[in-house]
Amino acid sequence: MKLGSSTKMRAFSLGALLVALPAISACFWNEQSTEPIKAVSFITTNPPSATMKVGGTVSFIASARDVDAQPVFNKTYAWTAADTSVVEVRPGGIFFGKKVGSTTAIVTVDGITASAPITVTP
16 A cells, blocks of 8 residues: 655546546555545544433444545444443444443544443433
């Protein structure tokens, strides 16, 4: 892989059309492809916060975004919680309320993290 530079131009073919674009420093170029591999700049969570009852579940969806706020696909999301005595973290961004309290859902992609508050009620 090569790191693109903002002072260089990249040319690639789209059928019969030749396109020249400035390389973007937030992108990596795959040697076998002309498509840039976007770097993750931030993550959004939906919902941005959650409240659930003890014994209930809430499912978060995370979306990795590049510097232009465009989605970055094919990423692995790692979920955890600040206080696992309040919630149990299950695969796929699902949280199970174990006891009354507050904690934070934390998601990580490529070293970038985002969080969302969780409140568990009786």
